[in-house]
Each structure stands twice: as C-alpha cells, then as structure tokens.
Amino acid sequence: MNKIEALKSERDGLDVTEDLVRFAREGWRTIADDDKERLKWVGVFHRKPTPGHFMMRIRMANGLVSADQARLLGEITKATGRNIADVTTRQQVQLRWLTIEGIPDVIARLETAGLSSLQTGMDNIRGIVGCPASGLTPRELFDTAPIAAVFERIFLGNKEFTNLPRKFNVTITGCPDHCTGGETQDISMTPAIALRDGAEIAGLNVAVGGKQGSGGPRFATDLDAFVVPEEAAEVCAAIALIFRDHGPREARSRARLAFLVDEWGGERFRKELETRLGRALPPAGRDARGPATTDHVGIFRQKDAGLNYVGLKTPVGRVTGDQLLELARLSERYGRGQLRFTPTQNVLIPHVPDTLLGELIEEPLLKALPYNPSEVRRGLVSCTGTDFCNLALIDTKTRAMALAREFERRLESTRPLTVRWSGCPASCGNHHTADVGLQGCKVKVDGKIVDGVHVFVGGRGGRDPRAGQKIMEDVPCDDLPEVLDRLIRFFPRGERRKEEA
Numbered sequence: 183m184n185k186i187e188a189l190k191s192e193r194d195g196l197d198v199t200e201d202l203v204r205f206a207r208e209g210w211r212t213i214a215d216d217d218k219e220r221l222k223w224v225g226v227f228h229r230k231p232t233p234g235h236f237m238m239r240i241r242m243a244n245g246l247v248s249a250d251q252a253r254l255l256g257e258i259t260k261a262t263g264r265n266i267a268d269v270t271t272r273q274q275v276q277l278r279w280l281t282i283e284g285i286p287d288v289i290a291r292l293e294t295a296g297l298s299s300l301q302t303g304m305d306n307i308r309g310i311v312g313c314p315a316s317g318l319t320p321r322e323l324f325d326t327a328p329i330a331a332v333f334e335r336i337f338l339g340n341k342e343f344t345n346l347p348r349k350f351n352v353t354i355t356g357c358p359d360h361c362t363g364g365e366t367q368d369i370s371m372t373p374a375i376a377l378r379d380g381a382e383i384a385g386l387n388v389a390v391g392g393k394q395g396s397g398g399p400r401f402a403t404d405l406d407a408f409v410v411p412e413e414a415a416e417v418c419a420a421i422a423l424i425f426r427d428h429g430p431r432e433a434r435s436r437a438r439l440a441f442l443v444d445e446w447g448g449e450r451f452r453k454e455l456e457t458r459l460g461r462a463l464p465p466a467g468r469d470a471r472g473p474a475t476t477d478h479v480g481i482f483r484q485k486d487a488g489l490n491y492v493g494l495k496t497p498v499g500r501v502t503g504d505q506l507l508e509l510a511r512l513s514e515r516y517g518r519g520q521l522r523f524t525p526t527q528n529v530l531i532p533h534v535p536d537t538l539l540g541e542l543i544e545e546p547l548l549k550a551l552p553y554n555p556s557e558v559r560r561g562l563v564s565c566t567g568t569d570f571c572n573l574a575l576i577d578t579k580t581r582a583m584a585l586a587r588e589f590e591r592r593l594e595s596t597r598p599l600t601v602r603w604s605g606c607p608a609s610c611g612n613h614h615t616a617d618v619g620l621q622g623c624k625v626k627v628d629g630k631i632v633d634g635v636h637v638f639v640g641g642r643g644g645r646d647p648r649a650g651q652k653i654m655e656d657v658p659c660d661d662l663p664e665v666l667d668r669l670i671r672f673f674p675r676g677e678r679r680k681e682e683a
C-alpha cells in the first residue's frame with residue numbers, strides 16, 4: 183500500500199478539521215507529515231518553498247463569486263497574503279502566505295460568506311469547471327451552473343467521496359464554444375441534442391478518463407451516452423463512485439480514472455454506470471460543440487437585451503488584494519455585484535448595460551487587467567512555478583510575462599495564439615493542449631545550470647483534440663525570444679469565436 187493509501191485508511195482526510203484549532207495553538211512545526219497531507223482535504227496546503235506558510239484553495243463552481251465574496255478574498259489577501267492571490271485554471275482562487283494560527287478564522291469567514299475550500303486537494307472531486315458565461319451567453323443550449331451546484335451538494339463534506347484513488351476532475355458545459363478543456367478531465371459533459379418522442383431535446387454527452395499528467399495526456403473516452411440536465415449531477419456522482427470502488431490504487435502515478443478506462447474500455451464502463459444508475463442510458467446525442475472555442479476576453483453580448491459581460495485578462499492569474507477589492511467595486515457599480523473566473527485565468531464582469539460600457543473601459547483597473555490585451559498576452563496561461571511549488575523547475579509566471587512583453591515589443595500584432603507554461607511534467611498549466619506549450623526544465627549552458635523549457639506545438643482541445651508535439655528540448659529560457667520568433671510570426675491562423683459587441 184502506498185503512503186497516501188495508508189494515511190487515508192487510517193483516518194478520513196476530512197477528520198483533520200477537528201485538529202485545526204490545536205494546530206493553530208501549537209504551531210505549524212507540530213503538524214505531522216501525514217496531517218500536512220490530510221490538511222489538503224480541507225483545502226489547506228503547506229508550501230515547502232515557503233516553510234511555515236500555507237496556501238488555501240477556494241472552490242467556486244463555474245468560477246462564480248459575488249462581490250461580497252470577492253471582497254472577502256481581497257481583504258484576506260491584503261491582510262495576510264502579502265497582497266497576492268492566484269486565479270487558477272480550475273476557476274479557483276488560491277490565497278497565499280497564510281499561517282496556521284490564522285487559518286481557523288479564515289475558514290470561519292469563508293464559511294460565513296458562503297465559500298468553501300473543502301476537498302480542493304488530494305484524492306477528491308476538485309473544483310467543478312464550467313462555462314463562466316453560463317446563463318449569460320446567447321450561444322448556450324442551457325445553463326449548467328445549477329448542475330454543478332447540485333453535484334457539489336452531493337459530494338461536499340460527504341465521506342462517500344473523500345477516499346478516491348486519486349484526484350478527480352469534472353467539467354460540465356452546455357455551450358458550443360466549450361471553453362472548459364473537457365478532453366483532459368476525468369468527466370467531461372458537453373452539449374448535445376437528442377431525439378426523444380420525436381422532438382429534439384438538449385442535454386449532455388458524457389466522456390470519461392481524460393488526463394494531462396501521470397505519464398502524459400490522454401483524451402477522455404466517449405461513453406456514447408446522453409444525459410438530460412436534470413440527471414447530470416447524479417451521473418457524475420455515480421461515475422466518481424465507480425472510480426472509488428474500482429480505480430487502481432497501487433501506484434500513485436497509475437491511479438487516475440484514465441487507467442481504469444484503459445483497462446475496461448468504454449463499453450464495460452458504460453455498462454457498470456448503467457448498473458449503478460439502475461437504468462439504461464440512451465446513446466450519445468448529436469455533438470453540439472462548434473469548431474472553435476473562446477477565452478471570454480473582450481466585450482460580449484448577453485442573452486438579455488442591452489447587457490454585456492466584460493472579460494478581463496489577468497497577468498497569468500496573479501492578482502493583488504487591491505485588484506480583487508476593485509473588481510468587487512466595479513461589479514457593483516457597473517453590473518449586478520457578480521464576478522466569474524474563467525478556466526484561462528481571466529475574470530468576467532457580467533450584466534454591464536450598454537450605457538455604462540464606455541465608462542467601465544476607462545476605469546484605471548482595466549489598464550492592469552485589460553479587456554483588449556495583445557494576442558500573445560491574451561493566450562497566456564501559467565502554472566504556479568517556483569514561487570510556491572516545490573516541484574517547479576523554473577519560475578513560470580515571471581518567465582511567461584517576460585516572454586509576452588518581449589513579443590509585444592518585437593511584433594506589432596500576432597495571430598490568436600495560446601502559449602501555456604507548466605513548471606514541470608505534472609502539466610498543471612495545460613501546456614499539452616496549447617498552440618505553444620512550454621514545460622520547464624533545467625539546462626546546462628557553459629557548465630552552468632539555467633532555466634529552460636521543452637517546446638511543444640500544435641496542441642488543441644475541443645471536438646478533435648490533439649496533444650502538442652515536442653519539437654525542441656532543453657531550450658534555455660534566455661534564448662526563447664530568438665527561438666520562438668519565427669514560429670510565432672508564421673503560426674497558422676487559429677479559430678476563435680469573436681463576437682465583441
């Protein structure tokens with residue numbers, strides 16, 4: 183039995199909640215290694231590069247937060263987070279630099295505000311990724327945010343779901359622009375149309391077993407099954423429990439659902455799912471995903487006449503507490519007090535009337551978080567890197583911004599281009615499905631060890647996914663502008679929906 187399986191069988195991760203106050207009283211040095219792992223069940227992560235300091239990961243399905251919730255995150259970030267927080271590619275916010283002494287109070291404040299960090303790490307169902315424009319965009323077949331909310335109510339705080347063999351990622355979207363990167367998730371539900379009693383109905387096709395890390399990307403296997411929105415949460419829960427009961431647990435590197443799906447094949451998996459549900463599932467409906475995707479950056483019309491959502495680009499997900507406070511203010515001044523984080527680390531201000539758009543785009547915050555960034559900046563995503571991640575080989579976020587600035591200096595404009603950085607093979611920055619994917623490594627140059635990357639190109643998600651091909655190895659980061667210059671100038675034109683108002 184591996185170390186993590188052993189600690190789970192000893193005690194459920196969620197039970198560590200009982201010890202939080204004692205840890206806070208006695209200090210971080212008294213927390214045993216097993217308990218440091220268990221703390222991840224409640225969303226509290228000791229960061230080895232910053233001993234004695236913790237990160238907390240806050241879940242928000244579909245990236246949805248209220249102005250009050252964003253204000254609280256901003257206040258905590260300013261008070262105890264050295265004024266930085268990260269927006270992640272699972273639409274979550276990571277609070278930084280917390281000390282164990284302050285964590286019980288932070289958890290209590292989050293709970294009061296309706297936010298939760300529960301089960302955001304280790305062998306749990308992670309933050310549900312869903313279209314951040316759900317309920318807003320005229321493009322969608324239906325709003326999937328209620329499905330994610332129902333599913334969360336099923337598994338949050340429920341010990342039936344807290345001892346999975348490994349992490350478990352779910353995305354649900356009802357929009358043809360499928361911005362959720364479902365192909366590399368354990369469950370991917372995407373929009374589809376089926377015939378029932380002679381009439382067309384909208385629902386979701388189901389694919390399972392996608393991943394990026396644990397030996398490289400594998401795209402989710404289509405189960406040839408169609409579910410209506412009302413049953414989607416129950417189906418997600420049943421799939422998670424199949425994983426719990428049958429997923430391989432011996433080696434951590436081979437424990438993702440992907441390995442079970444490989445062993446069983448889609449057909450057997452589907453049969454097991456039907457047995458669990460106690461009913462047959464109809465075959466997949468007509469795939470309603472379009473050819474192109476969107477990152478939601480820009481100004482977009484909503485369903486409701488005269489209203490828009492404005493998508494702002496963060497610099498590789500890093501925001502300050504002041505910016506979170508200002509976002510909260512802008513959402514109340516120009517919208518209806520709501521914000522949404524996106525899977526490409528951006529943030530939307532919904533419900534902005536036509537009449538206020540001109541004023542909003544003049545707000546000083548929109549210089550730092552632009553709605554109209556350059557194409558290279560627009561497509562930029564980065565994992566955490568050496569700042570806080572002990573697995574990181576390079577400082578991805580700083581490198582990513584420096585490269586983007588260099589290209590903005592060199593090139594007047596580029597075609598739409600996604601450049602994504604991961605600091606190590608774990609691939610948290612989703613670099614395998616980017617136009618240009620950069621994976622951190624160390625390189626020896628003139629006898630000195632320097633930061634470098636392996637370069638992948640031509641990756642994409644969506645209906646016809648393709649993993650990027652590694653075309654270069656061990657490129658020193660300092661040489662990247664030269665090396666990528668030609669590539670970026672002549673990259674084939676990408677397809678991204680543009681419907682700016």
Ligand code: HEM
Binds near residue numbers: 239
């Ligand atoms: C062996 C595999 C992996 C390890 C050890 C690993 C480790 C980590 C660590 C340490 C962090 C937090 C760093 C920080 O910000 O403090 C992180 C964050 C993250 N990782 Fe991974 N990771 C792995 C695989 C993956 C894969 C395959 C994905 C999906 C592409 C992924 C997606 C993410 C995301 C989205 C975050 C940000 C937090 C979130 O919203 O969930 N990781 N990972």
Ligand code: SF4
Binds near residue numbers: 604609611
């Ligand atoms: S990709 Fe590697 S370096 Fe980046 S956050 Fe994940 S584990 Fe850390």
